[in-house]
Amino acid sequence: MTTRAIVAGLGTYVPEKILTNQDLEQMVDTSDEWIVTRTGIKERHIAAPDETTSVMATRASIRALADAGITADDLDFIVCATNTPDTIFPSTAARVQHQLTTKPIPGVDIQAGCTGLIYGMEMASALIQSGAYHNILVIGADKLTSITDYEDRTTAVLFGDAAGAFVLQGKEGTQRGLLASYLQADGRGGDLLIEPAGGSMLPASEETVAARQHYLKMNGNETFRFAVKAMPEAVEEGLKKAGLAVSEMDLLVPHQANLRIIDAAVRRFELDPSRVVVNIDRYGNTSVATIPLALQEAREQGRVHDDDVVVLCAFGAGLTWGSNVIRWGR
Amino acid sequence: MANKEQVFDKVKEIIVDQLGVDEEEVVPEASFIDDLGADSLDIVELIMALEEEFGLEIPDDEAEKIATVNDAVEYIRENA
Numbered sequence: 445m446t447t448r449a450i451v452a453g454l455g456t457y458v459p460e461k462i463l464t465n466q467d468l469e470q471m472v473d474t475s476d477e478w479i480v481t482r483t484g485i486k487e488r489h490i491a492a493p494d495e496t497t498s499v500m501a502t503r504a505s506i507r508a509l510a511d512a513g514i515t516a517d518d519l520d521f522i523v524c525a526t527n528t529p530d531t532i533f534p535s536t537a538a539r540v541q542h543q544l545t546t547k548p549i550p551g552v553d554i555q556a557g558c559t560g561l562i563y564g565m566e567m568a569s570a571l572i573q574s575g576a577y578h579n580i581l582v583i584g585a586d587k588l589t590s591i592t593d594y595e596d597r598t599t600a601v602l603f604g605d606a607a608g609a610f611v612l613q614g615k616e617g618t619q620r621g622l623l624a625s626y627l628q629a630d631g632r633g634g635d636l637l638i639e640p641a642g643g644s645m646l647p648a649s650e651e652t653v654a655a656r657q658h659y660l661k662m663n664g665n666e667t668f669r670f671a672v673k674a675m676p677e678a679v680e681e682g683l684k685k686a687g688l689a690v691s692e693m694d695l696l697v698p699h700q701a702n703l704r705i706i707d708a709a710v711r712r713f714e715l716d717p718s719r720v721v722v723n724i725d726r727y728g729n730t731s732v733a734t735i736p737l738a739l740q741e742a743r744e745q746g747r748v749h750d751d752d753v754v755v756l757c758a759f760g761a762g763l764t765w766g767s768n769v770i771r772w773g774r
Numbered sequence: 775m776a777n778k779e780q781v782f783d784k785v786k787e788i789i790v791d792q793l794g795v796d797e798e799e800v801v802p803e804a805s806f807i808d809d810l811g812a813d814s815l816d817i818v819e820l821i822m823a824l825e826e827e828f829g830l831e832i833p834d835d836e837a838e839k840i841a842t843v844n845d846a847v848e849y850i851r852e853n854a
Contacts, residue, residue, distance in 0.1 A: 482815060666834070669818050704815050 484703020557760025608736020
């Protein structure tokens, strides 16, 4: 009998403090009108200094475990997708393990830009299908504001902080669960979206700090161009691997990076807006957390039903892009 | 490549579709930004749509020079 990884639980965490477009107007040369028409973002949440990526990840994980009806001691693996780990090492996954439980279990971080969560879901699913693991926590958590340059008006308006977590669980003989994934990475576009310094290529120095190279840099137009192509490709290829047509997709949960990118994908597939989840207006781009946040909101609105075909798709630094095709339900 | 009129008509169709403007507004001298209300992201999408329609790859530095409807038509006639 085939074992599939079903979504047993989902939880999210969003920090309390809100940064509005009006607040940003006081910080950089921008306007609410410019931000809304270019990005669709009206406000975003900003983590407090003591709310690190692992702290947000743990809070989302506790909610995901409760949703799944299990405890941290039932987990046998933690996968944490992040681009802003608490520290370069040790991993955020190990920190989350320590905050959740005293029981040592395997834990690892995945760094695949904003596509990291999609990667994490596929890798966890494969670990479950191997039979070696049963309950895996897949986290997407980022504190992007810790690498956002509030002197760069092209990026300062985009990002917020948040975390989301899935509990994936092995189940035999079910039609539900993760059906297929499509993952890609192509390093040719690596410079389009990059934190230039702080790694082995450009270790931290007085010069790198002075040159603001520890902040996220983005070539907006080129990234937009990539994303407008990558999102539909990821959706189409993921569905194809699952043996499904675009018309059989009940709900699309796209990475919330820019409303204009989502709109382009919606136009391409001629999707009814009721089949696409959008909440970028209130959270901005929270990187690997956008998809759990959007999916949770859709659940709360009663838009996700058992046996629905739900497609998660994302693109990000790497460049990376990909999708997960899920038949919803436990 | 097709004659200028055919290229213009196809380009006009794409502009109307991408920018949501009226056909009458799409005259050769119309500037995408000043006359047709496009922003930088609209132009990226428009260039992509033109590339797809005419089987072209328009490099960034060339795309930056395409400011009016006529610029687009001429570029396509020379390169498609």
